[in-house]
Amino acid sequence: MALREIVTVGDEVLRKKAREVNRFDDKLCILLDDMAETMKYEGRGIGLAAPQVGILRRVFVVDVGDEHGLIEFINPEILSVEGEVLSEEGCLSVPGRSGCVKRPERLKVRALNRKGETFELEAEGILAVCVCHENDHLDGVLFIDKVVEQEEKD
Ligand code: NI
Numbered sequence: 001m002a003l004r005e006i007v008t009v010g011d012e013v014l015r016k017k018a019r020e021v022n023r024f025d026d027k028l029c030i031l032l033d034d035m036a037e038t039m040k041y042e043g044r045g046i047g048l049a050a051p052q053v054g055i056l057r058r059v060f061v062v063d064v065g066d067e068h069g070l071i072e073f074i075n076p077e078i079l080s081v082e083g084e085v086l087s088e089e090g091c092l093s094v095p096g097r098s099g100c101v102k103r104p105e106r107l108k109v110r111a112l113n114r115k116g117e118t119f120e121l122e123a124e125g126i127l128a129v130c131v132c133h134e135n136d137h138l139d140g141v142l143f144i145d146k147v148v149e150q151e152e153k154d
C-alpha cells in the first residue's frame with residue numbers, strides 16, 4: 001500500500017465527472033487499498049473519492065468509525081433518500097474550510113464491491129452524509145457548492 005497525493009480545490013480533476021469502473025483487477029484493488037490508507041493517514045478523513053487522488057473513476061471509500069468499518073463503493077447509485085439534516089462538513093480537498101450542507105437523513109445505496117459483486121446498504125446519520133458527500137465527488141461536485149452557512153475551521 002502507498003499513500004496517494006490528495007488533489008485540492010482549484011485542480012480541474014475535482015470538477016470532472018468520473019467514469020464507471022468496468023475492470024475488477026489488481027489495479028482497482030491497489031487503488032482501493034491506497035485510498036483507504038491515504039484517508040486514514042490524513043486523520044480527519046472519514047471518506048475519500050477517487051477523483052481526490054486524481055483518478056476519474058466512480059469509486060469511493062468511507063469509514064465513519066461505526067460497526068461497518070471500511071466500506072468500498074464502486075459505481076454507486078443512490079436509490080432513495082429520506083428526511084433532511086444540516087451537517088457540518090469539511091473535505092480533504094478543501095483544506096481549512098468547513099460549512100453546513102443540507103443532506104438526507106437516511107438513504108439506500110447500491111454499489112459493487114472490489115470483486116464486482118452488487119450490495120445494497122441502508123445508511124443514516126453521518127454514514128448517509130458521508131456517502132452523499134463522496135458520491136458528489138464522482139460528479140465533480142464539492143460541499144462548498146452546497147454550503148448554506150460557512151465557517152472558518154479551527
Ligand atoms: Ni470531500
